[in-house]
Amino acid sequence: MHDDSRIERIMLNASKSRIRSDEPLRLDVSFSVDGRIRSVFNRETWLYAYDNHDNVFRVKYTITLKASERGRSIEPITFLRKASLYWSRDPTIEPYPPEKKVWVMIVIDGDSILPRSVEEAQSLLFDVNRVIDTFSLGRVLGRGIHDVYAEVKASWGKHTYTDAKELRARSDSVSIELL
Secondary structure, three states: OOOOOEEEEEEEEEOOOEEOOOOOEEEEEEEEEEOHHHHHOOHHHHHHHHHOOOOEEEEEEEEEEEEOHHHOEEEEEEEEEEEEEEEOOOOOOOOOOOOOOEEEEEEEOOEEEOOOOHHHHHHHHHEEEEEEEEOOHHHHHOOEEEEEEEEEEEEEOOEOOEOOEEEEEEOOOEEEEEO
């Protein structure tokens, strides 16, 4: 089974390009997991997995902010997204053939979300937009101009429809001047 899963469209944006070393900086990191894992995460797969007692899919994401010079890193941020498969009796989920009553609930940061479509479920699980407020940039990097980038990892375990996998990607750098 060929797996072309990958991290795409990774972006890093900073709220400011110049800050005092004691000032917080807001960074926005966004990316998507695409390829085979996204395409197989669909209603037919959910039904097959549910029938095989494979009812929970977890994706672990790690974002590490790094400075280009000497690879200094700022504390990594790790978080999970979870998809739980369940037997649904919701008549509003379309299409609703009687033999396919398995649906998915996505858990993001402790909030349970019932998507209205397969595409919405895929987006909730595999599209990430994370705001990071960092107060330690000045302490870690010191004064001067620094090129900062985000290193992103996504990983999941083996399931009836996929093997275990870890993906890595890196954003372009943004220049931050610490005064």
